[in-house]
Each structure stands twice: as C-alpha cells, then as structure tokens.
Amino acid sequence: MNEIVRVGVDLAKNVMQIHGVDRFEKVVVRKALPRGKFLEWFANRPPSIVAMESCSTANFWGRKLRAMGHDVRLIAPQFVAPYRKGGAAVKNDAQDAAAICEAASRPNMRYVGIKTADQQGTLVMHRMRAGYVEERTALVNRLRGLLVEFGVFLPQGITKFRSRFVESVEDATNDLTGTARIALLRAAGQLRALDDEIDWLDRSIVQHAREDVRARRVMEMFGVGPLTASAATATVADARQFRNGRQFAAWLGLVPKQNSSGGKDRLGRITKQGNAYLRTLLYQCARVTVTAACNRQDRLSRWIVQLQARAGNAKTLVAVANKHARVLWAVMAREERFDPDYATKMQAARQVTQ
Known part of the structure; x- marks a missing residue:
C-alpha cells in the first residue's frame, strides 16, 4: 500500500471511490470508502498525488488532504470525461475514479486552484445576493402579471414598481377583490424583506472589498466597483495558475469560438464558458467604462472611443470586458497597481533601451 x-x-x-496506482501505473487499490473513513485512510498513507474533480465539497476535502501533506489537484469535469473507459455509455463511480487518476497523469493537464475558507465565505455572500436578486425579480414579475389581470398596469423598472405598488393595490376604484388585496399586500412585505437582505449583503461585500488588499488594488481599474473586485478575489484562488491574461479571459468565456481548419481561421461568438457570474460582472463594468470613455483622455479610453466608432457598441462591450479580464489577471497575478498608460510607458522604455 505504501507504493501508491x-x-x-x-x-x-x-x-467516496478511490483508485490508486504505483509508479509503474499498476493499479494498487480500488475501493469505496464511507465519508467517515475517508480522511483516516489518507492519514495512514505517505504523501502522494491526490486528484479530484472540481465539484461540490472538493475545496473542503482538498484543504484537509493538503494539510496532511498530500499534493491535491482539482481537475475540471470536462477534462476528465475523455479518459473514462467506455465513454458516456459506461459511467459509474469506479470508472470515474480511474478516469480522474488517468487524467492527473497527463503532463499538460490544467488544474483548478483550491479556494481558502475565507474565499468560500466571501462567495457565500455573493451567491446569496444573486439568489435574492433572482427571487426579487421573479416576485416583481409575478405581482405585475397578477395586477394586469385586474386592469392595473404598472411601469417597467423595479424602482417605479416599488413606489406605486401599494398605492395601486389599495386603490378602491380598481377591480381587485378583498382577498386579492390582502394576498398582494402580504407579498409587499416579502419584497421589503428581500430588499433588506440584499442591502445587508451589499454592505458586507463593500466592507470586504475595502479591507482586502487585492480587492482594493482591483478597484483601481476603470469601471470596477466593490462587487466585482470582491467577486474576482474570491473566485480566483490563484491568478498565477494562468500563464497569461488571454488564458484567464478564455477561462471566463470572453474569447471567440473557433472552428478553424486547413489554415483558415473561423471565429464566432464568445464561448460563454467558465464562471458566468464573474463574466456578467465584467460585462457590466464594461458598460460603465464605455460610457465614461468619451470624457477621458488616457490611452485605454481613446482606444475604446475609436473601437466604438469602428465596430459598434455591442462588440465594443465584449472587447472591453475581455480587456478588463486581461488587466485583472495582470493586477492579481503580478500584484501590480493598475496604470491606464502602462503600454505607452513600456514602449517609451523600449525606445530608450534601443
């Protein structure tokens, strides 16, 4: 057993299903362990490479095993599937464990960083906030649809809806029945409760962004606020796991799909793979940056204005989101402060050297 x-x-x-091999790639152990015996089994083994899919509980178990001295590596599920014997037709826990073990043997395999408990704690706030926002949107749409059935029409926008909802329900001139009024007014209390929860989470996220050194550095970028800065530092376990900014942008799904062959490059829409939440926040940051670019004179803003005039607003937003992702990687991986004229200074430095 020590040869694993x-x-x-x-x-x-x-x-948990485990699949262990020795240095000759011979299967040494293949067994299932109950959750209570999982850490105990690894505690009695010398340090080794432990590969797992990046899924629920993977960060927790990864931290525990790493504390025991094991080299823990998390692999994205889509990189494991090609190594499963039998393909999609044959899938069970033993086959999955063997595929994970085989995928970890590849020299060029890409791994996912293990998040710390603090990073996961911050992501809890973001996920709770996103869930509450989704619930609030669904509630407002439901209430607006119910009011329409009685000839009560409210304007679009949650702010206008919130200001006129109670007044419209209490209006005695409409066709609402007494039971319907009571039910709708109780829903107004639920809407206020969701607003309170979202406000509390917003304040907590802003406080985290102000206290975190990396988040403060990210907020120096144009258009990036506390929400995006906090989400970026909590989502990316270690930005240095990406070789460059383009790889980070590809991980976020902000690069075009390719269908190239025969020396012909065919590029399509962005892939939209990876972390949808962080990609959405970067896209919103791009909206702010594009809107404010016409009032700024730095190199990045001038590039945005020229691109918008040439390619249109939609493509410019995607390009700026991609640019933000690359700059975000540089700020987090190199631990440098954001400088909008960085490229100009580097060109001047090269000319002086030459």
Missing part, C-alpha cells in the same frame, strides 16, 4: 504514488478520488455525499 497517485490516487484518483470520485467524490460523493456519503461514499
């Missing part, structure tokens, strides 16, 4: 050099683990809620 690499272990593939298929995580589950109650039973």
Whole structure:
C-alpha cells in the first residue's frame, strides 16, 4: 500500500471511490470508502498525488488532504470525461475514479486552484445576493402579471414598481377583490424583506472589498466597483495558475469560438464558458467604462472611443470586458497597481533601451 504514488478520488455525499496506482501505473487499490473513513485512510498513507474533480465539497476535502501533506489537484469535469473507459455509455463511480487518476497523469493537464475558507465565505455572500436578486425579480414579475389581470398596469423598472405598488393595490376604484388585496399586500412585505437582505449583503461585500488588499488594488481599474473586485478575489484562488491574461479571459468565456481548419481561421461568438457570474460582472463594468470613455483622455479610453466608432457598441462591450479580464489577471497575478498608460510607458522604455 505504501507504493501508491497517485490516487484518483470520485467524490460523493456519503461514499467516496478511490483508485490508486504505483509508479509503474499498476493499479494498487480500488475501493469505496464511507465519508467517515475517508480522511483516516489518507492519514495512514505517505504523501502522494491526490486528484479530484472540481465539484461540490472538493475545496473542503482538498484543504484537509493538503494539510496532511498530500499534493491535491482539482481537475475540471470536462477534462476528465475523455479518459473514462467506455465513454458516456459506461459511467459509474469506479470508472470515474480511474478516469480522474488517468487524467492527473497527463503532463499538460490544467488544474483548478483550491479556494481558502475565507474565499468560500466571501462567495457565500455573493451567491446569496444573486439568489435574492433572482427571487426579487421573479416576485416583481409575478405581482405585475397578477395586477394586469385586474386592469392595473404598472411601469417597467423595479424602482417605479416599488413606489406605486401599494398605492395601486389599495386603490378602491380598481377591480381587485378583498382577498386579492390582502394576498398582494402580504407579498409587499416579502419584497421589503428581500430588499433588506440584499442591502445587508451589499454592505458586507463593500466592507470586504475595502479591507482586502487585492480587492482594493482591483478597484483601481476603470469601471470596477466593490462587487466585482470582491467577486474576482474570491473566485480566483490563484491568478498565477494562468500563464497569461488571454488564458484567464478564455477561462471566463470572453474569447471567440473557433472552428478553424486547413489554415483558415473561423471565429464566432464568445464561448460563454467558465464562471458566468464573474463574466456578467465584467460585462457590466464594461458598460460603465464605455460610457465614461468619451470624457477621458488616457490611452485605454481613446482606444475604446475609436473601437466604438469602428465596430459598434455591442462588440465594443465584449472587447472591453475581455480587456478588463486581461488587466485583472495582470493586477492579481503580478500584484501590480493598475496604470491606464502602462503600454505607452513600456514602449517609451523600449525606445530608450534601443
């Protein structure tokens, strides 16, 4: 058992499947472990490579195993699937564990960074906020649709809806029945409760962004506020795991799809792969940056204005979001402060050197 050099683990809620090989790639162990015996089994083994899919609980188990001295590596599920014997037709826990173990043996495999407990705690606030915002939007749409059935029409926009909803429900001239009025007014209380929860989470996220050194550095970028800065520092475990800014932008799904062959490059729309939440925030940051670019004179703003005149607003927003992703990687990976004239200064420095 001490000859094990690499272990593939298929995580589950109650039973974990492990698949271990020695340095000759010979299968040494293949067994299922209950959750209570999982850490105990690894605690009695010498340090080895432990590979797991990046899924629910993977960060928790990764931190525990890393504290024991194991080299923990998280792999995205889409990179594991090609190594499963039998393909999509044959899938079970043992096959998954073997595929994970095999994928971890590839020299050029890409891995996912393990998040700290603080990073996951920050992401809890972001996910709760996103869920409350989705619930609030659904509630407002539901209430607006119910009012329409009685001939009560409210304007679009949650602010206008909130200001006129109670007044419209209490208006005695409409066709609302007594039971309907009571039910709708109770829903108004639910709407206020959601607003309070979202406001509290907003304040907590802003406080985190102000206290975190990396988040403060990210907020120096044009158009990037506390929400995006906090989400970026919590989502990206280690920006240095990406070789460059383009790889980071591809991880966020902000690069075009390729269908190239025979020396012909065919580029389509952006892939929209990766973290949808952070990509959405960067797209919103791009809207702010594009709107304010006409009032600024730095190199980045001049480039945005020229691109907007040439390619239109929609493509400019995507290009600026991609630019933000690349700059974000440089700020986080190199731990440098944002400088909008960085490229100009580098060109001047090269000319002086030459």
